[in-house]
Amino acid sequence: xxxxxxxxxxxxxxxxxxxxDDLTLKLEGGKIYGLLGRNGSGKTTxxxxxxxxRRVTEGTVLVDGEAPFENERLTQQICLVRESGxxxxxxxxxxxxxxxxxxxxxxxxxxFAQRLLDLFQVPLDRGVAKLSRGQKSALGITVGLASRAPxxxxxxxxxxxxxxxxxxxYDVLLEDYIENPRTIILSxxxxxxxxxxxxxxxxxxxGRLVAHDDTESLRMRGAAVVGPATAVDDFTTGMTVxxxxxxxxxxxxxxxxxxxxxxxxxxxxxxxxxxxxxLQDLFVHLTKGDPA
Amino acid sequence: xxxxxxPIYHQIAEAIKNDILSGTLGADEQVMSTNQYATYYRINPxxxxxxFQQLVDEGVLYKRRGIGMFVSPDARDMLLSQRRDRxxxxxxxxxxxxxxxxGIPLDDVVARIQTLKGRESA
Amino acid sequence: xxxxxxxxxxRASFLDLSAGFSTAVLWFFATVAVIFLLIGLGIELASxxxxxxxxxxxxxxxxxxxxxxxxxxxxxxxxPVAVASGVTRRSFAWAGTxxxxxxxxxxxxxxxxxxxIEYGLYRVIDVxxxxxxxxxxxxxxxxWIIVPEVWIVVAAxxxxxxxxxxxxxxxxxxxxxxxxxxxxLPLVAVEAIMAVGWAGEALDAMNVEHLPTAAAVPxxxxxxxxxxxxxxxxxxxxxxxxxxx
Numbered sequence: 001x002x003x004x005x006x007x008x009x010x011x012x013x014x015x016x017x018x019x020x021d022d023l024t025l026k027l028e029g030g031k032i033y034g035l036l037g038r039n040g041s042g043k044t045t046x047x048x049x050x051x052x053x054r055r056v057t058e059g060t061v062l063v064d065g066e067a068p069f070e071n072e073r074l075t076q077q078i079c080l081v082r083e084s085g086x087x088x089x090x091x092x093x094x095x096x097x098x099x100x101x102x103x104x105x106x107x108x109x110x111x112f113a114q115r116l117l118d119l120f121q122v123p124l125d126r127g128v129a130k131l132s133r134g135q136k137s138a139l140g141i142t143v144g145l146a147s148r149a150p151x152x153x154x155x156x157x158x159x160x161x162x163x164x165x166x167x168x169x170y171d172v173l174l175e176d177y178i179e180n181p182r183t184i185i186l187s188x189x190x191x192x193x194x195x196x197x198x199x200x201x202x203x204x205x206x207g208r209l210v211a212h213d214d215t216e217s218l219r220m221r222g223a224a225v226v227g228p229a230t231a232v233d234d235f236t237t238g239m240t241v242x243x244x245x246x247x248x249x250x251x252x253x254x255x256x257x258x259x260x261x262x263x264x265x266x267x268x269x270x271x272x273x274x275x276x277x278x279l280q281d282l283f284v285h286l287t288k289g290d291p292a
Numbered sequence: 293x294x295x296x297x298x299p300i301y302h303q304i305a306e307a308i309k310n311d312i313l314s315g316t317l318g319a320d321e322q323v324m325s326t327n328q329y330a331t332y333y334r335i336n337p338x339x340x341x342x343x344f345q346q347l348v349d350e351g352v353l354y355k356r357r358g359i360g361m362f363v364s365p366d367a368r369d370m371l372l373s374q375r376r377d378r379x380x381x382x383x384x385x386x387x388x389x390x391x392x393x394x395g396i397p398l399d400d401v402v403a404r405i406q407t408l409k410g411r412e413s414a
Numbered sequence: 415x416x417x418x419x420x421x422x423x424x425r426a427s428f429l430d431l432s433a434g435f436s437t438a439v440l441w442f443f444a445t446v447a448v449i450f451l452l453i454g455l456g457i458e459l460a461s462x463x464x465x466x467x468x469x470x471x472x473x474x475x476x477x478x479x480x481x482x483x484x485x486x487x488x489x490x491x492x493x494p495v496a497v498a499s500g501v502t503r504r505s506f507a508w509a510g511t512x513x514x515x516x517x518x519x520x521x522x523x524x525x526x527x528x529x530x531i532e533y534g535l536y537r538v539i540d541v542x543x544x545x546x547x548x549x550x551x552x553x554x555x556x557x558w559i560i561v562p563e564v565w566i567v568v569a570a571x572x573x574x575x576x577x578x579x580x581x582x583x584x585x586x587x588x589x590x591x592x593x594x595x596x597x598x599l600p601l602v603a604v605e606a607i608m609a610v611g612w613a614g615e616a617l618d619a620m621n622v623e624h625l626p627t628a629a630a631v632p633x634x635x636x637x638x639x640x641x642x643x644x645x646x647x648x649x650x651x652x653x654x655x656x657x658x659x
Contacts, residue, residue, distance in 0.1 A: 032336055044656070053497055053654040070650060072419055076500040086498035086654065089434055089491045099433070103426045104499035149500070170334055178327045178337055196300060196335040216299040216339060276298065 002029030002183045003064045003077060003151040005050060010059035012045050012207070019045040021207035022059070027185075027200075029064075029150075032177060034198035034215070035187040038287050042207040043187040044082060047153050051080035063151060076106055079149035081140040081157050088128045094139060095124050105147040112176070113146035119168055120161075133160030141169055145176055153185040170197060195219075195279040205287040215279065222282040223259055226252045227272035235263075235272055242285030254285050300335055304343030309352065312367050313375070319365045323353060420505055427501050427509035428516075431492055435484055435517070442480050443524055446473050451528060455535060468543035468554065470525075470532040474611050477521040477564065478571045485575025488513055490583045494654050507649040510576060511642050518569035525564045526557040548614030550627050563610060566634050570604035573641045580645070584652050600641040607634045 005027040012020040020042045027033060037043045048054045049061050052068040052075050061067060068074045081087075087097060094117065102108050117124065120138035122131065131139065137160050144154050158166050174197060177184060188194060195201075201218050203210040211218055222242070225232050229251040239255040246252075254277055259267075267274050277285075294303050311317040326344050330337040344361060347353040352367045364370075391401050454469040488510045496506040529543075533554030536543050543554045551559035578597050581590040590597065605613035608631075609624040617624060625633065 031338065048654065048656075051498075052502075055651075055653055070502045070504055072423055072502045072505060073416075075497075075502055076419075076423065078500060080498065082498075086494040089495055096433075100430055100495070100499065103430055104423075104496075104501060167334075171331065174331050174334065174337070178331065196294070196339070199336045199338040215336070216301060216342075220299060 002181060003074075004029040004183070005151070006060075006062040006065075007046075007050075008060045008062075010046070010049065010056065010061060012042070012049065012054075012057070019207050020049075023204070023207065023209050025202065025209055025212060027183070027202075029183045030181050031183065031199040032173075032197055033183075033185045034191070034194060034201045035185050035204070036189065036191060036201060036283050036287075037187070037204040038189060041204050041287070043204060044155050045207075046204065047080050047155050047185065047187060048082070050151075051075075051078050051153060053080065053086075076104070077149055078151045078153075079105070079144055079147040080153040080155065081144040082155045087143060090129070092128050093124075094122055094126055094128060094131070097128065097139060097143065098124075101143050101147060105149065107148035107150075109146050109148055112148075113142050116142040116146060116172065119172065120165055134162060134165060137161050138165060138169075145173065148180055149182070151183045151185075153187070155187045156189075157186070158188075166193065170194065173197065191280045191283055192278070201279070203283060203286055205289075210286050219276055219279050219282065221258060222254060222256050222277035222285070224252055224254050224275050224277050225267065225272055226250065226275070227267075227270065231270045231272055235267060235270060242282070243288065254281065256282070256286070294333070294335070300339050301343035301346060304329070304333075304335075304340060305346045305350075305352075308343075308347060309371055312352065312363055313371050315368075317363050319363055319368065321363050322359075323361050323363065325360055420502075420508075423501050423505040424508035424512070427492075427496050427506050428512040430495070430499075431488065431509055431513045432516070434492065435513070438484065439517070439520065442476075446476050446524075447528070449473075451531065455532060459535065459539070466536065466541040466544045468529075468532060468545050470528040470543070470554075471545050471547065473528060474525065474547075474564070477525055478568055478611075481517045481521055481568055482571040482575040484517060485514065485572035485577075486579035486582075488576045489580040489649065489652065493580075493583065493649070493652060497654055503650045503652065504646075507646045510645065510649065514569055514572045514576060514642065517572050518565050521568045522561045522563075522565035526560040529554040529560055530557060547611050548618070548624070549610050550608075550630075562631065563608070566631065566638060567604065567608055567610060570601050570634070570638055570641070573638065573645065574598060574601035576645055577641070577648070580648060580652065583655070600637060600644075603637050604634045604641075607637065 005025070007023060007025040010020050010023045011018065023042075023046065035043050035047070045054070049056055050063060050068065052070065055069050056067070063074050063078065066074060068078060087100060092100075098110065098113055101113070102110060114124075117139070120135065120142070122135045122138050122142070128136065128139065137158050140157050141154065144152055144157065158169055161169065170193070173184070186194060186198070195215060198215045200213065201215045202212045213221070225236055227235075227250065229246065229249055232251040232253050236253045236255055240257050242254040242256050244251060244253040259274065264274060294300050308317070308323060317323060323344075324332070326341040327337055329335075329344075330340040333340075344353065348355060348361065351364055351370065353361045354364050355361050387401070388398065391398060450470050450473045454472070458467075458469050492510075493503070493506060496509070497503065501509075532543055536554075545552070549560075550563045574597070577600070578590065578594070581593070581597055605611075606617065607625055609617050614624065624630070
């Protein structure tokens with residue numbers, strides 16, 4: 001079972017900041033989504049509203065066609081793990097967290113949870129407060145995955161985890177997603193490693209939706225145009241220019257948007273090189289500017 | 293395994309085609325499932341499926357319901373003829389263009405090809 | 415919304431709260447029992463009981479204010495956990511109400527048990543415990559009066575803690591600190607109506623008449639019920655705080 005998400009004109013204001021700004025977004029069920037945005041771009045706020053951590057005040061959020069706030073049928077099927085875990089009370093041990101999840105999560109898989117803790121080398125008997133940053137993240141991931149919630153959201157959940165642990169997480173995530181298909185949203189600003197896990201990517205910046213597309217299509221929508229400066233300038237006139245770099249007489253301009261085959265032919269004629277852009281670079285270009 | 297130059301699903305299709313051309317994958321041989329492929333290469337299963345679907349559409353692979361995907365009996369021949377068709381456009385013409393740009397007379401190129409040919413037949 | 419689901423989730427949340435509080439409550443019982451029954455009564459009995467004053471009666475404030483402090487933690491510590499575990503605030507509020515009643519009920523049984531033991535020990539040497547503050551009961555063996563008295567008063571204290579803790583969680587420290595007298599109002603009302611312990615003394619000092627027991631108990635129960643119903647509404651309006659980094 002999977003859950004879809006339908007967000008219409010969502011706005012969230014904190015004192016002095018608009019965290020989410022008139023955001024409209026539709027996510028089909030059963031896919032792995034990457035939610036990309038810089039720190040403070042509104043990712044966590046957005047996820048917190050979907051997970052009914054906060055009440056929606058402007059706009060609507062529907063999960064499986066219903067508003068999730070105070071909707072027990074939905075909330076028990078939605079699992080959001082924020083950075084350092086809201087599921088911990090001072091003094092809890094890792095074992096206690098598992099006991100709690102078993103109590104609250106209808107699809108909880110205890111064996112899977114034990115396997116994950118083993119994999120990430122998180123000791124069962126230790127107090128959560130005594131875990132390292134990476135181990136805390138791993139505990140959050142364990143709870144997020146073993147809950148098997150039809151809508152699972154992991155918010156910056158692998159901070160502090162070393163590379164082997166992160167790759168172990170990616171493997172386990174894929175494996176478990178294939179065995180138990182569900183809607184998964186991973187929010188992150190470390191894109192390089194995970195981009196290929198995402199079927200679709202949502203990029204938000206300063207609370208606004210910047211892009212939402214299949215990962216591959218999005219990647220193909222960006223292009224770096226490289227060649228003699230004047231030719232590059234002529235070619236990219238009228239295009240959405242995300243960034244440019246100059247080295248002597250050569251210029252590289254990153255553009256965003258479809259490039260018509262005719263235009264591609266022109267580029268070749270003019271001796272310009274067109275190449276796709278890594279998602280990470282595209283993200284950096286799309287969200288450039290003063291931090292919110 | 294994959295780079296950022298083209299869509300991943302395209303690269304997946306190319307990789308399987310290469311395996312068929314080189315004989316690593318024989319006619320009617322079963323290929324890895326999309327899910328196996330996805331976990332193995334750590335990519336989204338939908339992306340992998342898209343690559344496989346492209347091959348099915350091109351007639352390189354065929355599906356057997358409930359069992360999996362297999363290499364079409366004539367896949368290798370088909371791919372070979374495609375590659376042959378593309379050979380001049382993809383390899384020879386750019387080579388000639390490059391030779392012109394950097395000032396290598398075409399006669400020199402032909403001479404070199406003759407030498408290589410002679411070495412092969414020797 | 416199916417009632418069965420709501421019940422299941424409230425129950426799970428209540429069990430989670432109970433599991434979290436159980437260790438502290440057990441330590442509290444042990445400590446209070448040692449201080450008042452073992453040490454206090456030990457000294458009193460050894461010194462031959464001077465006038466038959468009840469020692470255990472002094473524990474009545476410990477069993478009010480410790481649960482009050484636990485009440486403060488209900489929302490502050492457990493609401494984020496419940497909501498993040500997919501429990502609605504509504505179900506959590508039922509669990510909180512359950513925790514208030516259970517915690518105060520345990521305190522009532524504990525108090526009544528203490529009075530009973532004390533009464534028995536005093537009777538061995540032919541003394542009857544005398545109480546220095548006002549109560550609805552006048553003999554230490556009257557557990558059928560002690561239990562409801564303590565239960566109602568302690569429940570009002572825990573509910574007050576829950577209200578204060580929730581207000582601090584929702585609005586931060588400044589507003590609730592200013593509004594503290596207001597937040598304590600339901601508790602003060604119940605204490606005044608019941609007029610036992612310090613409230614009884616305070617009313618005596620001000621020469622205010624106590625309500626007769628037959629009126630006091632239903633009135634106090636009504637205020638308590640109103641407080642808990644208000645908490646039910648209040649808790650549903652609490653957003654989880656953004657995370658501390």
